[in-house]
Amino acid sequence: RGRTSEGFYCIRGGLDSAISRAISYAPYADLIWCETSEPSLEEAQKFADAVHEQYPGKLLAYNCSPSFNWKKKLDDATIARFQRELGAMGYKFQFVTLAGFHALNLSMFELARGYKETGMQAYSQLQQREFSNEAVGYEAVKHQQFVGTGYFDLVTKVVAGGLASTVALDGSTEAEQFAPIPANSVPFEEMLMPAGD
Incomplete structure (x- = not known):
């Protein structure tokens, strides 16, 4: 069978196929990512070794996928060292796609x-x-501040010449009931000033 009903070519996937594609793409990619079907340090090592044999130091990516049942596939000790070992193999971008x-x-x-x-x-x-x-x-305890309401209040005040009555934070329950910003924080107005002023 040459193609699927959608017109795609049929191929035999697997690690060898992934390595072949990775080596083909390596000259044109900043980072190489091989999607795996289960968490496996051994498989990750084989992939990394094959790529690095031809492209030493090539950056690799690894999806610590939420589709894996981590505890079913690995013991606690392996889970604990998983990312450290991936990093040593050259997997510099490790992520959980749907964390x-x-x-x-x-x-x-x-x-x-x-x-x-x-x-x-x-x-x-x-x-x-x-x-x-x-x-x-x-920082998200103060949700209004966290999403930038203070910035838009400041813009409103600037546009209204300092006489705006529709700002959100002044006199709000958030401003009244939650602890003030720690003393070592930069005041919001200073964040808006260009460097050197």
């Missing part, structure tokens, strides 16, 4: 279930986790 999708959906499911069972206590607990994560860099 945000899964994190968002699971956290929203857990919040909805908790809200059903315990009401506002569930949301308050989530909020307390947000507060505790501010110390390590989490």
